């Protein structure tokens with residue numbers, strides 16, 4: 226299938242993990258893929274593998290985001306994937322957390338999404354077509370006993386942003402959705418308690434992004450879609 230021929234898709238934090246799987250699927254659907262990461266070598270390696278372009282920048286730095294998008298050219302599909310996964314930081318009860326750590330979670334998981342989305346939306350609205358998909362987490366929509374309050378709060382903020390933006394930009398042909406991921410490969414365990422008894426793969430997420438980026442999904446906006454093996458229903 227080539228549902229994304231003629232579209233340029235920029236995926237943040239795509240130098241490894243989930244983002245790598247997303248660009249693989251989007252490139253397979255015919256998109257001109259722009260691989261972003263904080264680390265240029267990671268972005269370049271993945272871009273070479275999937276036949277895309279590498280544009281490295283830090284999503285938390287608005288000036289760097291603006292410059293990166295200028296290098297990339299018009300972006301039709303933005304996937305806000307860069308984020309701190311649940312296993313990527315010390316998990317502590319909120320009451321025991323160091324307030325100096327709080328900004329780190331909000332900067333990457335919420336400000337990063339705002340910086341990239343704000344930069345992409347102007348052109349999408351002017352051209353009358355655009356797709357924004359934000360990679361969130363089930364931790365952003367349900368309470369969990371795994372001590373990820375800060376992460377969940379930032380992801381919930383990003384989900385709320387997508388819901389409100391859907392109303393603002395829908396009339397301009399732009400949709401905004403969020404994906405709530407369950408446990409992905411690389412986390413401890415094997416996912417055997419999920420209804421689909423395995424951990425998630427980046428390509429599972431990529432398949433959902435490709436659908437949401439397609440013309441056929443033009444009436445789906447402001448939604449949170451669980452990509453979680455059925456773990457949360």
Ligand SMILES: NC(=O)c1ccc[n+]([C@@H]2O[C@H](COP(=O)([O-])OP(=O)(O)OC[C@H]3O[C@@H](n4cnc5c(N)ncnc54)[C@H](O)[C@@H]3O)[C@@H](O)[C@H]2O)c1
Pocket residue numbers: 237238239240241242243244261262263264267282283284285305306307308309310311313333337360361362363406407408409410411412
């Ligand atoms: N792994 C999971 O189980 C899981 C579960 C739920 C949600 N998620 C979400 O999925 C997304 C991807 O997670 P992952 O597991 O692939 O993470 P990962 O850490 O394996 O990869 C993230 C990539 O983002 C890059 N990155 C980090 N900070 C950046 C910045 N400021 N600017 C640009 N790039 C930056 C990193 O260099 C890295 O290559 C995240 O938003 C995460 O919150 C992951």
